[in-house]
Amino acid sequence: MYKTIIRPLFFSFDPEKIHYFTFSLIRFFHKIGFGSIFRSIYKVESPKLERELFGLKFSNPVGLAAGFDKDAKLYKELSNFGFGFIEIGTVTPKPQPGNEKPRLFRLKEDAAIINRMGFNNGGVEEAVERLKGNDKVLIGGNIGKNKTTPNEEAVNDYIICFEALFDYVDYFVVNVSSPNTPNLRALQEKKPLTDLLQTLQDRNNLKEKRKPILLKIAPDLTEEQLLDIIEIVETTKIDGVIATNTTISREGISSENKKELGGLSGKPLAKRATEVIRFLSEKSNKAFPIIGVGGIHSANDALEKLEAGASLVQLYTGFIYEGPGLIKQINKAIIKRT
Secondary structure, three states: OHHHHHHHHHOOOOHHHHHHHHHHHHHHHHHOOOHHHHHHHHOOOOOOOOEEEOOEEEOOOEEEOOOOOOOOOOHHHHHOOOOOEEEEEEEOOOOEOOOOOOOEEEEHHHOEEEEOOOOOEOOHHHHHHHHOOOOOOOEEEEEOOOOOOOHHHHHHHHHHHHHHHOOOOOEEEEEOOOOOOOOHHHHHOHHHHHHHHHHHHHHHHHOOOOOOEEEEEOOOOOHHHHHHHHHHHHHHOOOEEEEOOOEOOOOOOOOHHHHOOOEEEEHHHHHHHHHHHHHHHHHOOOOOOEEEEOOOOOHHHHHHHHHHOOOEEEEOHHHHHHOOHHHHHHHHHHHHHO
């Protein structure tokens, strides 16, 4: 029903407007008691799905990637669709409106999306207030810097977000790989990235009980840069990597909107994201866990990521194109494969 009725209807409207309308719709259904119905339809429970990573227990390995629920407004309701974990953000210290609209574009022929949202969010303190009401959803906190913060001061923005969210998320993701904040990707270079991660790790280790820290990387890194990432993870002893963020490549894209600036997600990213996962896994000798994300539109896509070396997977664009049934399909396929 989603692909034949709901998606065509939603896709006839502006993508950003329909995103917020969908939030209102999901919230409405939750308020009138549909949460338990959604759970009965989409949630799959099995010991074969359970995973333990970073000292955390995941009920299943399929999560929602950052960017969908930036401000932690709907994490409880979204968890009813069967996700094993929800990643909120990217959040920044101060609220910011993001880039000018339009900034979100569908590429229907390619089953893809281009976004140049620019870390639009209400600020970390607003997200914290919403997360205080969480009692059972496993939450990742994706953190970034404000657009107006120069790179040489960026570490302070990450520290602010880290400290504010510490008591309210289960793990952290350091986002230096979005193409939509000016100069942000320069922080992926070896020295600034090592300094940033080590600073956060030093603070983390002073806590009574530390939280896992992961790094989200771009799919556009060279093999030499990926080898640097492996070395940085080893040096700073962070807990893992999320591979990958959106791409600036437009190779093989045919849709009219392909010339729009921003990060590309969806099916065209699938192959490259899997290549990055496999490279990191093999070259590091599986030294750290990887969360695989990028172009997962079917159960087979998810299985490919897992077979390439990912321990968990995340959805975003596939969730939009395929609907919540995709989560159930992936989990059932994992059980069958186990």
